[in-house]
Amino acid sequence: MVCFNNGTISSYYGGDLKMLEITDLSFFILKIIIGTIGLIAFGIVFGLIYKGVDRKLSAHMQGRIGPPVRQPFRDIVKLFTKENIVPDNAIPWVYNLAPLIGLIATMTILLYLPIGGFNPLLSNQGDLILILYLLLIPSLAMVIGGFASGSPYATVGAQREMATMIGYEFPLAIVIVTFAWALGNQSLAPTVIQGISGAAEPVVLQNTFSLAVISGIPIWGTVGIIGLIGIIVLLLALLIVTPAELSKIPFDTPEAETEIAGGLLTEYSGRNLGIFYLTDAVKTVVMASIIVALFFPWNLAELLSIEDPIWLVYVLNIIFFLIKVLIVIIFSVTLIRVAIARLKIDQIVYTYWLWITLLALVGLICIMWDQQMIVSQWNFLDGYQPIVSYLGL
Amino acid sequence: MSPEATTKTTYHVPIGPIHPALKEPVFFEFEISGERIIDIDVKLGHVHRAVEWASRKRNPIQILYLAERICGICSYCHPAAFTLAIEAAADIEVAERAEYLRVIQGELERITSHILWAGVAAHEIGFDTVLFLTWEIRERAMDLTEYLCGNRVTKGIMTIGGIRRDITKDMLPRIQKDLKYFKDNFGKLAHIFLDDKTIKMRSQGAGILTKENALKLCAVGPTTRASGIKKDLRADTSYFAYGDLDIDYITPEALTGEVNGDVYDRIIQRLLEVKQSIELIEQCVDKMPAGDIVSEPKIAKVLAQLKKANGEGVGRHEAPRGEVIHYVKLTGEDAPFTWKVRAPTYNNILPWIPMLKGEQIADIPIVAASTDPCMSCTNRVAIVNNGQRSLLNKEQLHRLSVEKTRRLMH
Numbered sequence: 001m002v003c004f005n006n007g008t009i010s011s012y013y014g015g016d017l018k019m020l021e022i023t024d025l026s027f028f029i030l031k032i033i034i035g036t037i038g039l040i041a042f043g044i045v046f047g048l049i050y051k052g053v054d055r056k057l058s059a060h061m062q063g064r065i066g067p068p069v070r071q072p073f074r075d076i077v078k079l080f081t082k083e084n085i086v087p088d089n090a091i092p093w094v095y096n097l098a099p100l101i102g103l104i105a106t107m108t109i110l111l112y113l114p115i116g117g118f119n120p121l122l123s124n125q126g127d128l129i130l131i132l133y134l135l136l137i138p139s140l141a142m143v144i145g146g147f148a149s150g151s152p153y154a155t156v157g158a159q160r161e162m163a164t165m166i167g168y169e170f171p172l173a174i175v176i177v178t179f180a181w182a183l184g185n186q187s188l189a190p191t192v193i194q195g196i197s198g199a200a201e202p203v204v205l206q207n208t209f210s211l212a213v214i215s216g217i218p219i220w221g222t223v224g225i226i227g228l229i230g231i232i233v234l235l236l237a238l239l240i241v242t243p244a245e246l247s248k249i250p251f252d253t254p255e256a257e258t259e260i261a262g263g264l265l266t267e268y269s270g271r272n273l274g275i276f277y278l279t280d281a282v283k284t285v286v287m288a289s290i291i292v293a294l295f296f297p298w299n300l301a302e303l304l305s306i307e308d309p310i311w312l313v314y315v316l317n318i319i320f321f322l323i324k325v326l327i328v329i330i331f332s333v334t335l336i337r338v339a340i341a342r343l344k345i346d347q348i349v350y351t352y353w354l355w356i357t358l359l360a361l362v363g364l365i366c367i368m369w370d371q372q373m374i375v376s377q378w379n380f381l382d383g384y385q386p387i388v389s390y391l392g393l
Numbered sequence: 394m395s396p397e398a399t400t401k402t403t404y405h406v407p408i409g410p411i412h413p414a415l416k417e418p419v420f421f422e423f424e425i426s427g428e429r430i431i432d433i434d435v436k437l438g439h440v441h442r443a444v445e446w447a448s449r450k451r452n453p454i455q456i457l458y459l460a461e462r463i464c465g466i467c468s469y470c471h472p473a474a475f476t477l478a479i480e481a482a483a484d485i486e487v488a489e490r491a492e493y494l495r496v497i498q499g500e501l502e503r504i505t506s507h508i509l510w511a512g513v514a515a516h517e518i519g520f521d522t523v524l525f526l527t528w529e530i531r532e533r534a535m536d537l538t539e540y541l542c543g544n545r546v547t548k549g550i551m552t553i554g555g556i557r558r559d560i561t562k563d564m565l566p567r568i569q570k571d572l573k574y575f576k577d578n579f580g581k582l583a584h585i586f587l588d589d590k591t592i593k594m595r596s597q598g599a600g601i602l603t604k605e606n607a608l609k610l611c612a613v614g615p616t617t618r619a620s621g622i623k624k625d626l627r628a629d630t631s632y633f634a635y636g637d638l639d640i641d642y643i644t645p646e647a648l649t650g651e652v653n654g655d656v657y658d659r660i661i662q663r664l665l666e667v668k669q670s671i672e673l674i675e676q677c678v679d680k681m682p683a684g685d686i687v688s689e690p691k692i693a694k695v696l697a698q699l700k701k702a703n704g705e706g707v708g709r710h711e712a713p714r715g716e717v718i719h720y721v722k723l724t725g726e727d728a729p730f731t732w733k734v735r736a737p738t739y740n741n742i743l744p745w746i747p748m749l750k751g752e753q754i755a756d757i758p759i760v761a762a763s764t765d766p767c768m769s770c771t772n773r774v775a776i777v778n779n780g781q782r783s784l785l786n787k788e789q790l791h792r793l794s795v796e797k798t799r800r801l802m803h
Contacts, residue, residue: 062525137586152406156754249519250591256533258414258758341591342519344755345428 032124035121039110047281048072050288050326061338067239072281079274087267089150098145099244099275105137106282113289114211114297116318127210131290135172135245138279139165142254142264145276149267157263160345161247163255167352168244168251174235174360175241179214179294182223182367211293218297223370230366235295237360241334242287244348246280249337253345288328296324403431406754410439414517414758417768421757426755429719433746438782440768441775445732452727453479453553453699454692460719461547463734464770466509469502470712471734471770472551473718477632477708479553482723483699486688490635491555493681498550499633499710500670501541502675505534506713507615507663507670510765511582516659517758523585530578537571540564553695565678565784575671579664586660587648596656600748600760603654610743614715616764618644619662621652626711638676643669656763663765700727706782710715713735722801731801736770 052069059066086092109131111121139161146158219231244251255263265276300320306313343351403426410418418439419799424432444463448456460471473495482489508531515523535545542548542558550557560568578728586592602612607620617624627635643664643665645651645658650656689695715737726729741764748760776783785793 011711062522063529066523152404155404156406156425159427252519253755256519256755258519259755261413338522341515341523341589341595342755343591343594344753347594358665 012019018247018296032121036111039115039121040107042115043107043110043282044278044287046322046325047278047285048076048284050284050329051281053326054284054329057334058338061334067297072277076274076277079277080271082270082274084270084272085267086256087150090267091148091150094148095145095267096272098141098148099272099279102138102141102145102279103275103282105134105141106279106286109134110282110289112211113286114293114312115289116321120135120211128180128214131211132173132176135283135286136165136169138283139245145268145272146254147221150313151267153260153262153266154264156260157254157256160256161264163345163349164244164247164251164254164352167349168241168356171237171352171356171360173327174357174364175238175294178230178234178360178364178367179196179219180229181364182371184220185212202260211290214294214297218276219295223367225370226373227370230370231295231364233359233366234363235291237356238291238294239328239332240336240356240359241326241352242291244352245287246284246333249331250340250343251348252342253348256342284329284333287324288325288332291328291332292321292324296328402426408757414761416513417766418530419766419768421761423749423754423757425754427639428755430749430752430754430757430781433749435742435745437742437768438772438775441772442769445734445773447667448728448732450728452696453721453729454696456729456732457551457553458547458549460734461549461551464736464767465546466506466737467502467712467714467717467770468547469498469550470710470717471617471719471736473499474708474710474712474717474734475708475721475732476551476553478706478719478721479699479708479723479729481706481708482704482721483702483706484704485695485698488555488685488688489682490559490684491686491688492555493677494558494560495551495633496635497560497674498541498548498556498675500673501534501538503670503713504667505531505538506765507667508534508582509588510663510713510762513755514656514759514762515592517762518592520592523592527582527587530575530582533571533574537568540567552687552692553699554689555685557687559686560678560681568674568678572671572674575667579668579671582667583664586664592660593657595759598653599656599752599756600763601653601655602744602748604652606744606747607654610747611740612744612764613737613740614617614712614745614765615666616715616741617661618642619652619659620654621646626709626716630709632709634677634680637680638673640669640673656759659763697796699723700725714738714767715740717770734773736767736772738764738771741754742767756786 049069049072051072052067055071056066056069074168086095112126112134143158143161143377146154146161220228223231243249247255253259253263255265260266263272268276298320300316304316306316403424406423406425408423409415410420410423420436420439422434423430431556445457448459451459457472457475458631460475461468463471479485500658508527512524512527512531514519515527538548539545541560542550542566602616602620604621606612607617608697611620612620613624621644625642627634628640628642643662645661645665648661649658649663690700694780702723703725705720708719708721710717717737718735720731720733720735722730722732744764745761748763749757752760776785
C-alpha cells in the first residue's frame, strides 16, 4: 500500500473540517500554545544539533577533526552572554528589531509544517504560499538589519542578499506551483485518488497548496515514468535553492567572510548575532522539513504497518523524520558547501535565473505532460499508468 | 541637498588594514559603484618593524638571523640575498657543494611557499576544502624542511661562505620519498585547480595584468611571468648552482598555449613552478659534488675578514615571490655601514591597481592574493611626526632618496 495518514485524508476528503468538531475553545487554545512551545523547542534544539553534525561532517570531509557536535550550543550560550554592541551610526530600533523578526518568522513556519508524522499544528490556517512568504522574512530582516547597521560591508551584503533573493525565488515558486498543480489535477482523476486512498467515492481536494494534503499523497505514487524524471529534476532544483536560502557556500556572498568580512552580520554582536545564529539553525530545519514534506512524506510506522502501541508509532515516525531531515541537510548543505568555491553575485543570479529556472521548468513540463497522459483522453501511449500500478501496490 | 550629493552614485569601501581577506596589514580604499571598482588607493606602512635599523649594531653573522625574521615564509631567501651581498662585498669564496645545497633549500622554500599560496587562494574564493588539502601537502614540505634544517620556519641554514648543514647519503631516501609524494600529489592539485568549474569561474578573466603593464610597473616573480614576461633570475644570471642546472623560463604558455595574465594564469604559473622546483631538487641531488659545505667553518675568522673588508655588494635571489635584492656596504666596522632590503612585493604593489580596476568587490581578495603579497617584507618606512602620520609626495621622496644616496656614496 501507499502510505498516507488516514486521519488527514478523511479530514480533507470528508469535507467537514476537524476543527469544527472541537467545541471546547479553551482546549484548542491550550493545544496551540503547548504545540507552539514544543515546536519552537524542537526547532532550536535540532537546528543546533544539525548544525553541529554539519560542522563535524564537513570537517571530516576536509580532513579535519572538527568541533564536537555540541559546539553550536556552546556558541549560543557564549553569544548570549556577550555584550550587545550597537554602532554609532546605526538606527538602533531597526538594528535590534531585525534579528527578532527573522527568528519569529522562521519559527512561525514550523507551525505550518508536518513534523515527525504529525499534522501541521495550524494545518487549516495556512499553506505553502504562506510558507513561501514567511521564508522571505528572515532574509528581508537581515537586509533591513544590514542597511540599518550603517557599515559599508553590511550595505554591500544587503544589496547582495536582495539580488540572491530575486534569483532563487523564481525556481522555488515553480517547484511549489508544480506540486499544487499536480495534486489539483488528481481531483480530475478520481480513480487514481480512489486507488490510493481507498475512499469509496470520488473526492475533491480542498486546498492543493496545503502541506497536509501534499504529504498525505506522496507525489511519487501518482506519476508515470516521465513524471518520475520530472520529480527528480524538481528535487534537484529545490536542493540547489536550499543553500542560497540558507546563505551557505557557494551562495554565501551576502556574508562572504573573505570579501566583505561577514557582510550583513559585520556589525552584529552578542545577543543579536546569537539570534541570527539561531535563525540560521532553525531555518535549516525548516528548509529540510519542507523538502521532506514535499518529496519524502512517508512514515516508518505505516511502512512497517505498526499501529500499536501508539507511543511506538510516534517514536518510530519522529526518528524516521529526523533521519530524513539529516539526509536532506547533508546533501543540500554539507556536500555542496565542501565541494565548490563561492560564486560571485552576478554568477549566482545568472545561475538561478537561467539554469535552475530551466531545470525547474523542465520538471514542471515533465509532470504536466505525465499527468495529461494519465488523466486526459489524449493518451497516445497505450497503458501509460502510474508506476505504482506496475509495482502492484 | 546639493546636486552633486544626489547624483553621486559611488561609495567608499575600506578594505584593511585588518580584514579577513588580508593576511597582513595593508590598507585599500576602494571607490565602488554597485559592485564595480572605480578607483583604488593603496596605503602601506602598517607593519614597519625597523629591521634595517636593528642591524646598525649587529655584525653580518648576526644580521643573517635578523634577515631571516624579515618574513615568515621567505625565511631563506632574505638571508640568501644578504649572504650573496656580503660575499660580493668582501670577496668570500663559497664551497662548491654548498652552492647545490643552497639551491635545494631555495627550491624547497619555493615549493612550501607556492603550496601555501594555493591554499590561501582557495580560501579567498571560499573553497576551504582545497585549503586543507593543499596545506596537508605543504605539511610534508614543512616536515622535509625540518628534517634538512632542524627547524620548520626560521631555518637558520644560511651562513657566509657556505651552508650550515649537509645532506648526507643516508638522508637521500627520505628526500626522494618526499619528492615522490609531491609529484604524486602535484597531479591531484593540478586537477583541482585547473579543471574545477567554480575555480575557473572565479579566476578566469579576473585581475588581468597585461604584458605592457607588467613591464611598465616592473612586476617581478610569478606575477610577471604569468603575464608572459620571461624574467627569472635563476635563468637570467647564474648565482648559486643554477648555472650548472637545466633550468628554463616557465610561463603559462607551457600548459595552455596562451597568456592572459589573469588570476587563472597565476595559478598555473605557480603550479608549474612547483613542478620545476621538484625537478631542480632532483637534479641537485644527482649532480651534487662531494666536499666541504662551508669555505671557512670558523665564524670568528669570517668576522675578522669581514671587519677588514671595504666595499659594497648587491645580492639578488629569485624568491618564491620574485626577485629580492639586498645591498650591503662594508666600511671596516663591526656592523655594515648600510644594509638595504628590497622585497619582491614592493614591485608587485603597483600592478594591483590595473588588476583591480573594473573588477567586482568579490574579486578583491583573490586578485590581491594572486600576487602573493608579503607586507612585512615590504614595509620600510613609516612617517610619524608627533603622533601624526603624513604622506610624502613624489618630489619629497625623490629629494630624500638623493640625499640618502649621497650619504652612502661619500
